[in-house]
Amino acid sequence: MRCYCVQEHGAPLQQINLPIPEPQGTEVLIKVHAAGLCHTDLHLWDGYYDLGQGKKLSLAERGVKPPLTLSHEISGEVVAYGDQVADLAVGTQALLHPWIGCGACRYCKNEQENLCLKPQQLGIVKPGGFAEYILVPHPRYLVDLQGLDPAQAAPLACAGLTTFSALNKFGAQIHQQPVVIIGAGGLGLMALTLLKAQDAHGAILVDIDDAKLQTAQQLGAIATVNSQVADASQQLNALTDGGAAFILDLVGSRSSLEFALKTAARGAHIVVCGLMGGEIQLPIPSIAMRPITIQGSYVGTVQELRALLDLVRERDLKMIPIQTRPITEVNQAFDDLQQGKVTGRVVLLHAS
Ligand SMILES: [Zn+2]
Ligand SMILES: [Zn+2]
Secondary structure: OEEEEEOOOOOOOEEEEOOOOOOOOOOEEEEEEEEEEOHHHHHHHHOEEEEEOOEEEEOHHHOOOOOEOOOOEEEEEEEEEOOOOOOOOOOOEEEEOOOOOOOOOHHHHOOOHHHOOOOOOEOOOEOOOOEOEEEEOOHHHEEEOOOOOHHHHHHHHOHHHHHHHHHHOOHHHHHOOOEEEEOOOHHHHHHHHHHHHOOOOOEEEEEOOHHHHHHHHHOOOOEEEEOOOOOHHHHHHHHOOOOEEEEEEOOOEHHHHHHHHHHEEEEEEEEEOOOOEOOOOOOHHHHHHOOOEEEEOOOOOHHHHHHHHHHHHHHOOOOOOEEEEEHHHHHHHHHHHHOOOOOOEEEEEOOO
């Protein structure tokens, strides 16, 4: 099978030929149709995460070394499976849940594989979608694609799931109060779409870019605030009757979280899933006395991915604009993403 592999960090991906893997036991062999390119793939290609202030987190230290087959946003069809798999039809179209754990630890046993300390994620630790075929360790990681386009659905496994899981942390209260969303980029617009699809009270989008805020307004935000104007927090206070009860921080920087804390109401719930980085200083008594909840959110579970696909199917949601390209253009796609030339998501298609 053809595989487009990172043989050396930062160098163009190489097309190499590898044997088609043979599924054993509970494993399922998938023929890949579509594989999304995410910002995380750029970090994996580079070999490090930039933590700011000259600090770098090396991926080799975390056991991620070339050769790498990237892409964790994968859809395809079942072509074979091991002898311990029952009730699975060859030809089934599926989106793959990539956030796979070890299967044995307390998180994995509690259906929180995305929190596993020995992760086996597809396209990060294990081979991903930039190859013609991929092995999945168990059929439970296949989410039925019935009625959905494989390329449109691919980014739901990462960007879509991250946003959906973060919003789920607020629970049913989203029907009573607006959610303030910090960051009106791709994830912010997805969060807005998901809130509308769940008939939530509404979303107030915050960003530093007026053009993005205008798009959010057109897509149905109940209000928008540019956080760089002098009276931004007063504006937000007025819009939320004296302080935001629910804040989703999709940026995750010092300035975004400081803004969230400044505009939070008493008893507010702040969910952080942005990873821009930095650190904050927070007076401890304010946590108790205000009293606020700051919660993190990292990707999501396979149950959430199933629920997300059901919602997208039922409400016919357009979650993220995609551009499709043949897999042979994968290196140009990396260059374009790195140079900021991509709006939405690039999804690479394998020849059928
Ligand atoms: Zn585990
Ligand atoms: Zn991703």
